[in-house]
Amino acid sequence: MPSRAQPNIIITGTPGVGKTSHCEQLAANTGLKNLSINQIVKDRACHDGWDAEYKSWIVDEDKLLDALEDDGVQNGGYIIDWHACDLFPKSWIDLVVVLRTDTTKLYDRLKARQYPEKKLQENMDSEIMEVLLEEARGAYDEEIVVELRSDEVEDVESNVERIERWIENWKCNQSEKQAQDD
């Protein structure tokens, strides 16, 4: 286990599953820093331009990782909000939460955001095919990947409470480990 005092947690999932809603609530409750990768990509120009068809930035992953490393993300204390997860080094990450949503609900949420039809359909397919869950399971140890439902508003609160309990346990384990090492 790494010797961080605070964990790093990825909240991932198909666009529209509720990552931002979860991350904001979790950051407010725990004091961990909310790291919106979308924002970093935009603000720190970690991209190779704008994809007009998909209406999204073409991410330069090397630049992005350099920017995160400069900020000391590897030292812990971050909630990482991003619709991909396999680019972050394994050694940086303590928990990966993959949010899942009923596809009818996802369709309504993406439609409300006026997503272009092609992007909407691809995201629906991605949720149906469990692409993000498979990506998380492929990139990280099985025991740190957790799948949570985000269908109803109440799910956000119960998921956040669950993650808060996980953080407390993680900190206890870290303190015990530290005491053994001293």
Ligand SMILES: Nc1ncnc2c1ncn2[C@@H]1O[C@H](COP(=O)(O)OP(=O)(O)OP(=O)(O)O)[C@@H](O)[C@H]1O
């Ligand atoms: N569990 C939920 N129940 C009902 N509505 C939700 C839930 N989670 C999120 N929403 C709503 O769905 C929309 C998308 O949520 P949010 O922006 O948090 O998703 P996201 O996964 O961060 O999307 P993106 O990847 O595009 O940033 C918002 O209008 C939000 O209020």
